[in-house]
Amino acid sequence: MAGSGNAHLRPRDEVLLRVEDLVVEFPAGRAGRTVSAVAGVSFDLRRGETLGIVGESGCGKSSAARALVQLPPPRSGSVLLDGQELTALRGEALRRTRRRLQMIFQDPISSLNPRRRVRDIVGEGPRVWQLPGDRVDEVLEAVGLDPGTAAERRPHEFSGGQCQRISIARALILEPEVVICDEPVSALDVSVQAQILNLLEDLKARYRLTLVFIAHDLAVVKNVSDRVMVMYLGKVCELAPGGDLISRPAHPYTRALIASIPSSARPAETLITGEPPSPVDPPSGCRFRTRCPRATDRCSLEEPQIRQIGEDHWLACHNPAPNH
Numbered sequence: 001m002a003g004s005g006n007a008h009l010r011p012r013d014e015v016l017l018r019v020e021d022l023v024v025e026f027p028a029g030r031a032g033r034t035v036s037a038v039a040g041v042s043f044d045l046r047r048g049e050t051l052g053i054v055g056e057s058g059c060g061k062s063s064a065a066r067a068l069v070q071l072p073p074p075r076s077g078s079v080l081l082d083g084q085e086l087t088a089l090r091g092e093a094l095r096r097t098r099r100r101l102q103m104i105f106q107d108p109i110s111s112l113n114p115r116r117r118v119r120d121i122v123g124e125g126p127r128v129w130q131l132p133g134d135r136v137d138e139v140l141e142a143v144g145l146d147p148g149t150a151a152e153r154r155p156h157e158f159s160g161g162q163c164q165r166i167s168i169a170r171a172l173i174l175e176p177e178v179v180i181c182d183e184p185v186s187a188l189d190v191s192v193q194a195q196i197l198n199l200l201e202d203l204k205a206r207y208r209l210t211l212v213f214i215a216h217d218l219a220v221v222k223n224v225s226d227r228v229m230v231m232y233l234g235k236v237c238e239l240a241p242g243g244d245l246i247s248r249p250a251h252p253y254t255r256a257l258i259a260s261i262p263s264s265a266r267p268a269e270t271l272i273t274g275e276p277p278s279p280v281d282p283p284s285g286c287r288f289r290t291r292c293p294r295a296t297d298r299c300s301l302e303e304p305q306i307r308q309i310g311e312d313h314w315l316a317c318h319n320p321a322p323n324h
């Protein structure tokens, strides 16, 4: 059963992936202290849906993503893939299930072994997993690379965008159901970003993929996501379909993210400045309150629970913007 803070979760049998009360912590170096990277995050995805996760650097996006594939496992919480609890799996059972969730990372060049040919890089997964047949040429073609010329070359002979295509092929060949894209275009030239985003859209339709799309840039996330989840310091602030979030943002932090998009019509006074507080010692109540222009005493005393404010629009804030 979802707790009171999980009103936004859909019934288990309607979703492919369901994450409940995910907590990720790291040792902080000082005795007994911890980095609270992800502090009770819940979300779900229907098959074929793209969920965007957005928030500034350090808000816990990557930690949440890695916890989905149990690398490392979360401190607590539940990750259900098609009804199967991943956090309870160990050894071979976990390894087998993990294949269904593949990750694509920000820096494609350093995530590819420079000494190996593309054919071996992309073909390694099927060998390890003992999957039948050789689909290397098929997936290279699917990601827009010519197998005839690309397969025998090494990563340094390709541009950043082409290396990201190779990374995508390497994930795709394992026939995943969910692909977690962690800042997949942040390291690429702007001109190349759109090509990779279009490719992910095409592959999603062709292979019926379900995507988690992580980025710090809301302008990128809103175009590729069905729904967008905004995170701040390990917590969910707001969750809504992309268009709704942009046109009717309610959380002061979401409004600040939108105001920072260069083409935004949002007034600059909604921008926030300064660094987020340390996740080793997060603020009481609402974690955003120390930078929030709308904070009141209640915000330091009481953590806002997520509640519905529109059709599939969810918010965790005591004092949302008045025009919503």
Ligand SMILES: Nc1ncnc2c1ncn2[C@@H]1O[C@H](COP(=O)(O)OP(=O)(O)OP(=O)(O)O)[C@@H](O)[C@H]1O
Binding pocket: 026, 027, 035, 036, 037, 055, 056, 057, 058, 059, 060, 061, 062, 063, 064, 216, 279
């Ligand atoms: N292995 C680790 N050990 C200690 N602290 C960590 C570790 N990994 C992440 N953190 C901390 O956890 C918090 C969340 O980091 P995370 O990388 O998940 O955020 P993010 O939103 O993905 O940021 P970025 O976009 O910069 O990757 C940060 O304060 C980070 O410093």
